[in-house]
Amino acid sequence: MPHTNAYPYQETFERYLHQQELAKPTIAEYRSVLTDLFIFLSNFNAGYQADHRVATLLDRDVEQYLAMLVNQRQVTNGTYNKMLSHINIYFKYLFTHDLIRHYPTLTLKGKSHDELKAPTTKWLHLMPSILKNQQLAFYTRLTLMLSSHYYTISEFLTPGFYQQLNSDNFNADEHAFWQQFQQFIQPLQTRQHSQDLFLKQRLAEDPHLTAAGLHKYLKPDEKLLGFTLTPTRLYQSAVLDFLLQNSNLTEQQISEKLRLDPQSLAYYRQLAMQYRG
Structure with a gap:
């Protein structure tokens, strides 16, 4: 019978691990983690289920798996960080060997014990x-505002995102900030010849701000606000808050508001139930 890989590029990746002279138990550990990741994606991630292409995976997809480890399996901090490290090395290998074009774990960091707790939703009520x-x-405040409208960092850092952003949905406080932000960003847009919202201050061949570049604005402001500004956690807490506050809406209404497929919505509903408890 032909050999079937337990996860994409298993043979070439494990050959690479052997070349790095990793011990057999360590390679077996990688195999276990990656097999588990792709079984989860095959069962619970609609995007991956569509074509099973590893090249289409983004940070949000891996974050969904990592959140499951914490909220359902209640893994320890050490186990969480070790599993993330294995996954990160795998995707780094695929990226550096031109097997994928996106590096989905680039923005994902190991978390402390406190950060593994359910995300706070209090910031949403402090938005004004x-x-x-x-x-x-300005980039910090825009990140918070977009997160509160259920946009992920992958979405709002993507070139052309401004074309799908409808300011008619903003409330009075958001409109006032949006006007101020326009005054801030317009000179940069002119200088960088781009209408996008997150732009580098200095001229560059690619003027778009990266996730790492955005982090440089967010990190100092964490001290001022007193809570983490990791975009993936902001997004997650915004979705949880909406589910907790709108239990009377239909599945279709919630899916349209949050722009979530049924599998992702089911995952966040389960997370919301745990958070409520």
Whole structure:
């Protein structure tokens, strides 16, 4: 019978691990983690289920798996970080060997014990004062506002995102901030010849701000606000808050509002139930 890989590129990746002189138990550990990851994606991730192409995976897809490890399996901090390390090395190998074009674990970091707790939703109710806070960077405030409208970092850092953003959906406080942001960003847009919203300050061949570049604005503002500004956690807490506050809506209404497929919505509903408990 022909050999079937337990996960994409298993043979070439494990050959690479052997070349790195890793011990057999360590390679077996990689195999176990990656097999588990792709079984999860095959069962619970609609995007991966569509064509089973590893090249289409983004940070949100891996984050969904990592969140499951914490909220359903309740893995320890050490186990979580070790599994993330294995997954990161796998995707780094695929990326550096031109097997994928996106590096989905680039923005994912190992978390402390406190960060493994359910995300806080309190910041959503502080948004009016946050948007008015001139001490916070414009990019920080825009990240928070877009997260509160259920956009992921992968979405709002993608070139052309501004074309799908409808300011008619903003409330009065958001409109006021949006006007201020336009005054801030327009000179940069002119200088960089781009209409996108997250742009580098200095001229560059690619003017778009990266996730790492955005982090440089978010990190200092964490101290001012007193909570983590990791975009993936902001997005997750916004979705959870909506589900907790709108249990009377139909599945279709919630899916349209959050722009979630049924499998992702089921996952967040389960997470919301755990958070409520």
